[in-house]
Amino acid sequence: MATANSLDSDTEDPQRGLTDRNRWSRLQKAESHENIFSDKSENFTCITSVSPEEAMKWGESFDKLLSHKDGIEAFKKFLKMEFSDENLEFWLECEEYKKCQTNKQMDDKAKSLYEKYIQMDSPREVNLDFATKEMTKKSIEQPELTSFDLAQTKIYSLMEKDSYPRFLKSSVYSNSLSGNQRIASFPTGRRRSRSFTVNDFQQLDSDSNIWL
Template sequence: MKMSMVVFSQLNMCESKEKTFFKLIHGSGKEETSIEAKIRAKEKRNRLSLLLQRPEFHGETNTSKSALLAKETRVCPEEAVKWAESFDKLLSHRDGMDAFTRFLKTEFSEENIEFWVACEDFKKCKEPQQIVLKAKAIYEKFIQNDAPKEVNLDFHTKEAIAKSITRPTVHSFDAAQSRVYQLMEQDSYTRFLKSDIYSHLLEGRPQRPTNLRRRSRSFTYNDFQDVKADVAIWL
């Protein structure tokens, strides 16, 4: 009787087993790595969810929305009509002050009302040290040459303030404040009453924020010529 013999290559069998074993080992590692990654991702999502639910996370957003809504509140037309009676009545009303400030921003002259308000606050100071500190801050912000928000004052008024700033009193800025008040009353106030901002308030439309970039006070016609010359280089 003839017997059939099947010869298996020992080398091939070993190679097959090794490859199989290698695949099993590394396949298991990948699966384990994938599971760990999913667990970590789930933990991150949970932490993010908890963070989003915390009240302080939404504080800034809610505040911004509240501020925007506050700026868009409607002004009573009857109240707005009274602002045309005098400049004092306009400044004595909070909404009137806000509307006038918005108008000055469109003319890039909001430093005038800011200076006037700063002077009003300064005159309420009682403590000597507080008077000195606030006087210096007002001088550096509004009065001195090249101040960030320098107001338009004559040389003599600025010189008198500069001399008194070392020993200021609550009346150190009275002359300058009066001068700026007159400028606003005789110039800006009359244009405000003719502006779209004021007419919209008379019609009962809501106030909206004004987003404008501030123009440099040192900008002159000669500067504009220099700008045009610089631009021409790129053309």
């Protein structure tokens, strides 16, 4: 397993670009996530009540998948398994941004979107090239309803070409096609974050009394 130091050295290499930085970001999300499963495909399954006929339409195009609320929900479940659900969240929030009615709403929402998804080292940073980030930053100095169109289009294309084909091969989608929709099942074992605290060890002592 790569150490934090080795990963840090990769990300600090300017020649690596966005690829290594985003790989490190995904590793951080995976390691700090409270619910890490040994078999994510089994633990996350489609929980919608969509018919197999409707689910089949999702395979016709990415646009049709995103035009159906259950399709969005299923795709979101899949992206969470890949720790890349920020892309879909950003795209959806851009759609909401276009519905702003006042300049105040646009100002507030534009700032929120930029700080959450686009700004360097933002909490839900999406994979955008430097030029797109700079153009978006300049555009929101005087926000318009089209200020995030370029960034949104780039993320849409990324999901369509990268995540969508894998979604169509996933158990989330195959379960929808077969009508085998189940509520997501979770392991019964204790869920742990990466680090143990004093309270963790105290809890472990308490658990051991069950077997006495």
